[in-house]
Amino acid sequence: MLISSPVVVGRGDELALLDDSLAAARQGEGRAVFLLGEAGIGKSRLAAECAYRAFSGGQAVLRGRAATSGVTMPFRPIAEALLSHFRLGGPPQLPELAPYRSALGSLLPEWRAAEPAGEAPSLFETAEAVLRLLLAISRDLTQHRGPGCLLVIEDLHDAEAETLAVVEYLCDNLRGLPVCLLVTLRPHAHQAGELARTAALRRTAVLTELRPLTGDEVRTMAAAALAVDDGQLPAAVADRLVRDGEGNPFVVEELLGGMVSAGVLRRGPVGDWQVDGDLGIDVPTTVVHSVAQRAAGLSPAGRAMLDTAAVLGRRFSLPVLKLVTGLEDRDLLVHLRAGIDAQLISPSGPVGDWYEFRHALTAEALLAQLLPAERAAIASQAADAVERAHPGLPGEWCPQVAALRLTAGDTRAAALHFAEAGRAALAGGAVNSAVSLLEQAHGLLTGPAEAADRSRVAEQLAYTLIETGQLDRATGLVETLPAAGAGVLGTGRDLALHTRLAWAAVTAGRYEEAAARVQYVRSRLGGFISATHTPAVDVVEAYLVFAGVEGPDTDRAAEAERLARRAAAGAERVGLAEVACQAWDLLALFERRYGFDRADACLERGLALATEHGLTGWQVTLLIRLGANEFLRSGSCDRLQRAHRAALSHGALVLMHSAEATLAIQAVLRGEYATARELTDGCVEATARLRNADNHQLVLLTRAALAAHQGRRREMDRELAEFRRWDGERSLQLPLVFGSRAVCALLEEDRAQALDELDRALAWEDRNPSVFYLSGRYGLRPLLRALTGQADAAEHEQAAAHPAAMLPWNRQFERLAHAVHEGRAGRTAAARAAVAEAGRVGAPFLMARRLGLRLVAEAALADGWGEPVEWLRGAEEYFHAGAVPAVAVACRELLRRAGAGVPQRRTGTEAVPAELRRRGLTAREYDVFLLLLHRLGNQEIAQRLFISPRTVEKHVASLLAKTGCPHRAALCDHAAEVLRRPDPAPGVSARP
Structure with a gap:
């Protein structure tokens, strides 16, 4: 008889933690919680209680459990959790999930393509896809607002490597998301336990270990199970439960059930409980006895079915059980029903062909009654039946037969099946499971007669370790391969393996x-x-x-x-x-x-090969390269947009982010800053989570350029600091860092600093071969050297002869430099023509075109050619609207020098943030305030704003009075603090 407490006893702290975690998820602050405890301590009961409370609060609940049959397929508990939620209604049909459907195809049948779309998604892509799906589930209840969701993963100690990786990824990235993750596992679980402890140390999860119940709590639990008050529980029963139950709720319940079933604890005539016999039975023998007693009530065929199921594992498949037992459908269902009625097994989920024992100890108790020879015979019979029914052992059958052969004592057959399962897992993209399976196979092949098999498995394992980035382990394994005799690799295989190791070392x-x-x-x-x-x-x-x-x-x-x-x-x-x-x-x-036509020809050849041989990843990669080249040649983003759609349609998340980062840098160059911000915001966290250094470096570099092209130095410096933290100093695109800083300096009207940055880029490129041509060497640097008189026409012609100088971004500046040289030589018609050509090629680049005209207008005024007044008016209007005051002020001063009318901006205080407007700051005072951010002296500010130092001094005094700052240093600190905060007024930027 099963006796169970209807209430959770002794877990007040744990329930409070779970309630807090659910409440945090409702507020959009996700949390991961690990419940650690021995078998029977109450982990599943707490998980069920948490699921009930989440469901009652309107949260979506997803539950999955790791299989315990010894070998499991990748992502098994994750897939079970998702299917438990989508089984009736199907997955959410939201557009933002489209890029992730391919990665989720192995978990959700509805999103599985009829044919694979190329390479399997990476582990990180699948983990990110699961995270995005959980976010969609959390918000699906009320369109983009909802109470969040709870994901429960039980028995993580039995999970395979892929599930562990997804759980770790979720722990690291739940903050700020409306998702609560609850995980249960046993102590002494090596990999799962290390994951839990590491997450707790990093404070990405909460780890709590369930303690045994106290004596008082055992008494309370037993009384609740027997539906009596604490005082009505017989003292002898309570003492025995406290002594023998060791605070384990499952054992306590089994003891109670055994007492009642044996008739030594009976209900009295008035509803009380009375002892009638000897309560002295041992533990854990009592648990085995309790399970055996309930199993004894079944028919012989029913008991045999349970024994077979126990050999298969705590969780077992009905079709497999049918194959092994040979029972007809009707007989099998009758015995299953009897097992359910005896409360030994239960369905695993509301529908489906999977069942499980009520508790892990139940399966262990059944196995304890079998002799080793009996276990081996059942396992061998099961393996034979599965192999007959499923020739070739596709999918999950192969690792299951391997585990059965191992139980049966046939280690070589088990090893070969494990190796085959490892190769299948690798082909399906489950590289971590492949490593685990191949390691198991390698460890089983120890005899001299198995040397050739061992070497083949070691070879495959080495390749697989390389795929997972475990280069040191792969190298160590290769060193153990025999150099001669049995098991030696042939020359071709040996060279191929060492070449692959070399490629891995390069990357x-x-x-x-x-x-x-x-x-x-x-x-x-x-x-x-x-x-x-x-x-x-x-x-x-x-x-x-x-x-x-x-x-x-x-x-x-x-x-x-x-x-x-x-x-x-x-x-x-x-x-x-x-x-x-x-x-x-x-x-x-x-x-x-030599020219981008030749570069594109190489990419087209590679694309043709990738298409012919079905190398989807390389197809998308080469399309992205072609799209980037098209932009460099023409300023058009059309081809790259198509490459982005191709990456999205194939679910290639890494390549999708690569395309987005490239589109973002193009948007920066085009002056489409809102687009660039949206693109980088969408992938900066994802590329960091995916640990893709190349993509993340490019995104950070793009964000730095985005800040630089708006004159926001502090923001640029923050992004570049993060870029360096991601090993950016070794990036081949490092010259673009100097180029971004040069642009930022020009927007601060610091031409000397800009030229210094461009000289540093040139020095780096002279030391390191570079094929990235947007650092300023062939455009912006020649223009600044022409303006400062440091370059003559011959130097300019040398730079202009390089094919990179013909790229539109560089060409616009190169033509302006040519115009400066021509105007200085008195060839005004040629100078005007060069400016016109610069305008045509630079049309896509909104900010750069106006910055170039501002720069060249100064030379045109000095040398008497062109239309500098018109150029300056356009530049002044653009930079004033873009909140780049230094350039706007410089344009106004140059217009005054030219004797032209100057726009009055004193009343146009829209550029002043609302907080400063409320304090009475004028537009001119705001210009000074911006430059105080850089702690410049009065003389430097005067030079930047083209006013006298005495006027600057007056403005600083006014700023001190209006802001209430006690001295200039405090005013500079205040500028940094205020300008760091976004301005609530729409359309106004508060950042320098």
Whole structure:
């Protein structure tokens, strides 16, 4: 008889924590909670109570449990949780989930394409997709506002690596989201326990360990289970429960049930409970006895069915159970119903073919009654039945048969099945599960006769470890492979493995290690047919030469190009499509030196190969490269937009973010700052969560450029500091940092600082081959050197001869520099024509076009050519509206020098933030206030604003009075504080 308490006893602190976590989720502050405790301590009961409270509060509830059959498929509990919520109504049909459907296809059948759309999504892509889906669920109840959701994952100690990774990812990223994550697990769980403890140390989760119940709590629980007051519980029963139950609620309930079933605890005539016999039974024998006693009430066939189910695991599939037992549907259902009535098993979910034992101890108690030979016989019979019913063992059948063969004692067969399951998991993108399965197989193959099998598994495991970024472990494993005798790899396989290790080392920035691998492979290729190995080695070496690790000290780009070209040709000859795509992608960068037509031809060739061989990832990658080149050549974003849609449709999140970051930098250059902000806001956190350093560096660099192109130095510096924290100093696009700082300096009217930044970019590029041409070398720097008289026409012609000078962004500045030289030489018609051409090519670039005209107008005024007054009026209006006061003020001063009418902006205080307007600051005082942010002296401010130091002094005195600051240093600090806060007035920027 099952005796169970209707109330939760002794868990007040835990329930308070769960209530607080649910309330936090309702407020949009997600939290992860880990409940740690031994079997039977009450974790599931608390999880069920939490789920009930969440559901009662209107929150969506999703529940999943890790399988306990020894081997499970990737994401099993996550998929079960999602399906438990969507089983009746289906997943939400929200447009923002479209990019994530492909990544969720393995979890939700409704979003599974009829045919795979290329490479499987990465683990981080799947984790991000789950996070986005939970967010959609949280908000789906009332369109974009809702009480949030609760995700419950039970028995995490039995989960596979992919589920652990998703849980860790959720813990790290729930803050600020309306999602509560509740996880249960046992102590001494190695990987799951380490995850929980690490998350608690990082304060991304709360870890609480359930203690045993006290004696008083056991008495209260027992009284509640028997439906009597505490005082009515027989003292002998209470004492025995406290002594033998050890504070474990499950054991206490089983003890009570055993007492009642054995008749030693009976209900009296007036409803009380009386002891009638000996209560002295042992624990855990009593738990086994209680389970056995209930199982004894079943028919022999029913007991045999339960024994078989216990061998299969706590959670078992009905079709598998039918295969193993050979029972007909009707008989099987009859026995299942009897097991349910005996409260030994229960359905796992409202519908479906999965069942589970009521508690893990129930399955363990049944197994304890079986002899090892009985377990082995059942497992062998089960494995045979599954193999007959499912030839080839697709999907989950292969790891399940492996576990059964291991239980049956056939270690070699188990190892080979584990290895096959590992290869299938890798093909499906579940690389962490693949590692676990292959490691299990490798550990089972220990005999001398199994040396060849062991080497094959070790080889596959090494490749898989490389896929997961575990290069050190892969290297160590390769070193254990035999160099001769049984199990030695053939020469071809050995060279392929070392070449793959070299490529992994290059992509990880471990150039010396990669160089050593290349040297080893080269040394062995001489006496071997190398056509199938040389191309991959050439690609690696091309990167090493370009990075300066190998090859000549001069013209590294030329040598790297030679190697990449040889790799492309060789790879195509022997059908190595992926290697060929790598080579053509690298060649496209080198070909930029000769013109973007040649660069695009390389990308088109790679795209054709990727399309022919179904390399979806490379298709999208090369489309993005082509789109970026199109923008550089014409200023058009059309092709990149198509590449972005392709990445979105394939669910390639990393590539989608790469396209978004590239679109964002293009929006910055076009002066479309709101678009750039929206794009970077949408992917900055996602690229950080996905730990994609290249993409995240590009996003941070874009955000820095976005701030720089609006003259917001403090914001730019913050983004560049984060860029450096992400190892940005090693980025090939580092010159763009100098370019951004140069633009920011120009918007502060600090031409000397701008030119210094551009000189630093030039020095970096002279030391390091660069194929990224927007740092100013071929446009902005020649213009500033022309304006300052540091460059003559010959120097300008040398810069203008480079193909990069023809890119529209550079061309607009190069033409203006040409106009300065021509105007200074008295060739005014040529100067005017150059300015007109600069206007045509620079039309897409709103801010840059006006900044260029502001710069060249000064030279035109001095040399008497062009239409400087018209250029200055347009620039003054643009920069005044854009809250870039230094440039707007400079334009007004130049107009005065030209004797032209100057727009009066004194009454136009819209540029002054509301907080400062309320204090009475004028527009001119605000100009001074902005420059105090940089702690400039009166003389420097006067030079920037073209006013006298005495006037600056008066404005500073007025600012001190209006702001209430005691001295100038406090006023500078106040400027930093006020300008950091966004202005509530629409359309007004409060940042410098």
